Amino acid sequence: MADLRNDFVGIKSPNPFWLASAPPTDKEYNVVRAFEAGWGGVVWKTLGEDGPPVVNVNGPRYGAIYGADRRLLGLNNIELITDRPLEVNLREIKTVKRDWPDRAMVVSLMVPCEEEAWKRILARVEETGADGVELNFGCPHGMSERGMGSAVGQVPEYVEMVTRWCKANTRMPVIVKLTPNITDIRLASRAAHKGGADAVSLINTINSITSVDLDLMCPEPTIDGKGTHGGYCGPAVKPIALNMVAEIARDPQTRGLPISGIGGVTTWKDAAEFMALGAGNVQVCTAVMTYGFRIVQEMIAGMSDWMDRKGFSTLSDFTGMAVPNVTDWQYLNLNYITKAVIDQEACIKCGRCYAACEDTSHQAIGMTPERRFVVKDEECVACNLCVDVCPVEGCITMRRLAPGEVDPRTGKTVPADYGNWTAHPNNPAVRATE
Amino acid sequence: MANTPLTPGVVSGRLAPEAYRDNFADKTPPLTAHEARVAADRCYFCHDAPCVAACPTAIDIPLFIREIATGAPRAAARTIFEQNILGGMCARVCPTEQLCEEVCVREVAEGKPVEIGRLQRYATDTLMAAGGHPYTRGQPTGRRIAVVGAGPAGLACAHRLAMKGHAVDLFDAKPKAGGLNEYGIAAYKTVDGFAQAEVDWLLGIGGIAVHNGRALGRDLSLDGLRGDYDAVFLAIGLGGVNALRAEGEEKSHVRDAVDFIADLRQADDLSTIAVGRNVVVIGGGMTAVDAAVQSKLLGAETVTIVYRRGRDAMSASEEEQNLAASKGVRIVTGAAPLRILGEGAVEAVEFAYTRETGAGLEMTDETFRIRADQVFKAIGQSLEGAPEGLALSGRKIAVTGPGRTSLPGVWAGGDCAAGGDDLTVTAVAEGRDAAEDIHATLMAEG
Numbered sequence A: 001m002a003d004l005r006n007d008f009v010g011i012k013s014p015n016p017f018w019l020a021s022a023p024p025t026d027k028e029y030n031v032v033r034a035f036e037a038g039w040g041g042v043v044w045k046t047l048g049e050d051g052p053p054v055v056n057v058n059g060p061r062y063g064a065i066y067g068a069d070r071r072l073l074g075l076n077n078i079e080l081i082t083d084r085p086l087e088v089n090l091r092e093i094k095t096v097k098r099d100w101p102d103r104a105m106v107v108s109l110m111v112p113c114e115e116e117a118w119k120r121i122l123a124r125v126e127e128t129g130a131d132g133v134e135l136n137f138g139c140p141h142g143m144s145e146r147g148m149g150s151a152v153g154q155v156p157e158y159v160e161m162v163t164r165w166c167k168a169n170t171r172m173p174v175i176v177k178l179t180p181n182i183t184d185i186r187l188a189s190r191a192a193h194k195g196g197a198d199a200v201s202l203i204n205t206i207n208s209i210t211s212v213d214l215d216l217m218c219p220e221p222t223i224d225g226k227g228t229h230g231g232y233c234g235p236a237v238k239p240i241a242l243n244m245v246a247e248i249a250r251d252p253q254t255r256g257l258p259i260s261g262i263g264g265v266t267t268w269k270d271a272a273e274f275m276a277l278g279a280g281n282v283q284v285c286t287a288v289m290t291y292g293f294r295i296v297q298e299m300i301a302g303m304s305d306w307m308d309r310k311g312f313s314t315l316s317d318f319t320g321m322a323v324p325n326v327t328d329w330q331y332l333n334l335n336y337i338t339k340a341v342i343d344q345e346a347c348i349k350c351g352r353c354y355a356a357c358e359d360t361s362h363q364a365i366g367m368t369p370e371r372r373f374v375v376k377d378e379e380c381v382a383c384n385l386c387v388d389v390c391p392v393e394g395c396i397t398m399r400r401l402a403p404g405e406v407d408p409r410t411g412k413t414v415p416a417d418y419g420n421w422t423a424h425p426n427n428p429a430v431r432a433t434e
Numbered sequence B: 001m002a003n004t005p006l007t008p009g010v011v012s013g014r015l016a017p018e019a020y021r022d023n024f025a026d027k028t029p030p031l032t033a034h035e036a037r038v039a040a041d042r043c044y045f046c047h048d049a050p051c052v053a054a055c056p057t058a059i060d061i062p063l064f065i066r067e068i069a070t071g072a073p074r075a076a077a078r079t080i081f082e083q084n085i086l087g088g089m090c091a092r093v094c095p096t097e098q099l100c101e102e103v104c105v106r107e108v109a110e111g112k113p114v115e116i117g118r119l120q121r122y123a124t125d126t127l128m129a130a131g132g133h134p135y136t137r138g139q140p141t142g143r144r145i146a147v148v149g150a151g152p153a154g155l156a157c158a159h160r161l162a163m164k165g166h167a168v169d170l171f172d173a174k175p176k177a178g179g180l181n182e183y184g185i186a187a188y189k190t191v192d193g194f195a196q197a198e199v200d201w202l203l204g205i206g207g208i209a210v211h212n213g214r215a216l217g218r219d220l221s222l223d224g225l226r227g228d229y230d231a232v233f234l235a236i237g238l239g240g241v242n243a244l245r246a247e248g249e250e251k252s253h254v255r256d257a258v259d260f261i262a263d264l265r266q267a268d269d270l271s272t273i274a275v276g277r278n279v280v281v282i283g284g285g286m287t288a289v290d291a292a293v294q295s296k297l298l299g300a301e302t303v304t305i306v307y308r309r310g311r312d313a314m315s316a317s318e319e320e321q322n323l324a325a326s327k328g329v330r331i332v333t334g335a336a337p338l339r340i341l342g343e344g345a346v347e348a349v350e351f352a353y354t355r356e357t358g359a360g361l362e363m364t365d366e367t368f369r370i371r372a373d374q375v376f377k378a379i380g381q382s383l384e385g386a387p388e389g390l391a392l393s394g395r396k397i398a399v400t401g402p403g404r405t406s407l408p409g410v411w412a413g414g415d416c417a418a419g420g421d422d423l424t425v426t427a428v429a430e431g432r433d434a435a436e437d438i439h440a441t442l443m444a445e446g
Helices: A028-037 A086-099 A115-126 A156-169 A185-194 A235-249 A268-276 A286-291 A295-310 A352-360 A385-389 A428-433 B017-023 B033-041 B050-054 B061-069 B073-083 B087-093 B105-110 B116-129 B152-163 B194-203 B222-228 B257-266 B286-297 B318-326 B424-445
Strands: A006-008 A011-013 A017-019 A041-047 A062-066 A072-077 A104-109 A132-136 A174-177 A199-202 A206-208 A211-213 A218-220 A230-233 A259-262 A279-284 A338-342 A365-367 A373-375 A396-400 B144-148 B167-172 B208-212 B231-234 B254-256 B278-282 B302-307 B330-333 B335-341 B348-357 B360-371 B374-377 B410-412
Touching (some): A011 A104, A028 A041, A028 A086, A028 A295, A041 A086, A072 A286, A086 A104, A086 A115, A104 A115, A156 A174, A156 A185, A185 A235, A235 A259, A235 A268, A259 A268, A268 A295, A279 A286, A286 A295, A338 A373, A338 A385, A352 A365, A352 A385, B033 B061, B050 B061, B061 B073, B061 B116, B073 B087, B087 B116, B116 B194, B144 B152, B144 B222, B152 B167, B152 B208, B152 B231, B222 B231, B231 B424, B278 B286, B286 B302, B286 B318, B302 B335, B302 B360, B318 B330, B335 B360, B410 B424
Parallel strands (some): A017 A041, A017 A279, A041 A104, A132 A174, A259 A279, B144 B167, B144 B231, B167 B208, B231 B410, B278 B374
Antiparallel strands (some): A072 A230
């Protein structure tokens, strides 16, 4: 039986599944229910400065994107940080940590860009016995208009500065939560690293308008005829998050910086993918907001079963395993030549591969009057579109041409050796050096 | 005391009032909007889709389903009506399991096709419920066309002609338009007066004058019509019923299934329809199943369908056969009637088992009897009263191409014309195509 225990920057939890800072972690009632369900840890919903509580809109806070059968694929929100009094949150954090000592309790923070403000709140959090803090430099809506959240996260110098203040004013591990609303995620992670962060967590939500109400001619969610951009999350953002995690994991300047992976984690498999790309654990939000806390049981069982099948006994056995295989385009092997192959037994003759290839790609699939679809190797560039649009999993596969075989498309013999763009004769840079 | 299923003889009111309502409720209830979206999402939007090729009216099925999936059911309905103006009825009565759904790639792959028929109903119901008519009549051409028979073929032809701007006189022998849609389909397939509602909706295009109670050969002559109109379309259906050619056929309570079905469809109160305690239906088509199932639903104690050949040869689809079985109808195959027994009224039917031989079907010496106080004959209909001068092919009106008969200016389609398959949807296609040909012919004449 695989051991799912997790140690993230010294914060221990029985499994690597944490709840992200969000509505599900806004109060004791929810967090206790989460721990009862089996969640390994939580990042408490972001606390702000002491004073009059934050005010939220009183209309809809969420907008959604659906797949088939109203399966929720993407969610956006315009909710702000906690709107409950600081004192109440701190008291509850203390109680929950006392009652659930084996679970990770990290507290998300967002206060104005002044060292004193951070110093004040860090001291209050320390008193609760929490395991660590997460600096919310990510929220793209509302708070950013007040110079917090992503307004900080988008300026690497601010990220570094605030991180440094926090490290100087607490003994707790400091996790810096990054916004994806930037052009190069590495600049923010490097800044956090320079500021002394123990870890980064990413991604926060993405600036978004989920849809437009075509009767009201207004973005959704709609508040009295107006809408604003909100933070997008859920399964739809996972590919973006995976890339950003991988970019940081393979960046020489931040190599080894612990990462908490966030962004569309819905199943054990999503979690395993984030961890394979270097995340030490994952944080979940939209999935529990869709299905409730019980899904963690599937995540625990699925991850454990997969690890057993793979022969991994601890999480560190596979964490980061895929990072060396993330590379730049220029290093991809151009001598790796494949052709699509359609399994006639599995084919249900829908013809989607044909339409996709004929209309939008390389006219490399033939169709007979009997609806038999066959790949024309002399046209196939192995783009994979037919595989992607085929409704039958495993029906279309890619066969690698063996070295020595002739590629019918180019008429050239497949080389045995590796060859990439950096040495390709068509590369102007190569010619320049000749 | 009220009658029950056990009351001997042919009587009405065998069931409690609510049982009639439940038994004759919509066989396949409509999809809700969400169900339709989910069902539509299963469509793969196949390239050159097999379902389209299998549809006699060639509806662009993947397109209309995609329109449903994207929240545009009215656009979906227009896609359907473009090809099949009776798409509402066809959604209810088409044997989709033998047509579009049989060749759906998901049927082939998983044994569970996209529910094309139900989706078509969802789309067409949505548009029809919105009121109004989606097409406008073309600029009047000054041409007048007689359409004889207001069944599916005649209605489809008349509508397409009206779209082109021709003036149509639509004649029908029966008191109501609709043909078999109104008189010949099981009640649970087209509830709430849908057949008449559809006719009314279709006529909303304008330019079609309906004349009921006008029969060809009695009130109208083909020669007269040819003189009065620029073109004639014959869609007179099959008015005759094949005889059993079994001894005792004249006994009382031996009747044509089509008449029983028509009476049932026209009844305001189903508890007034008399049905036997033991009913035997002879035949193997949709009419046999419709008569048998409805007999059972009216409270008959036992209902038996007897068909002379094997199950595979029955023209009732497997789904229809399963429906009959699920309602408690027994299906006996490989037996043909020898004689009807009884003193005045039928009491039993004697059958002989049959045997397939190279020369055809043969009766064997082995016989059996089935008790019956009511017998329905459903062994096929035939063309009755075809006008003189029209060439026939077999026992139907000979046609070439889009319904051209041997007489200039006369087209034919639907069940009365040779070459079809007696399906509503095929009749619609023939009516539509004949209209296009009539239009092209008249316009070419200038």
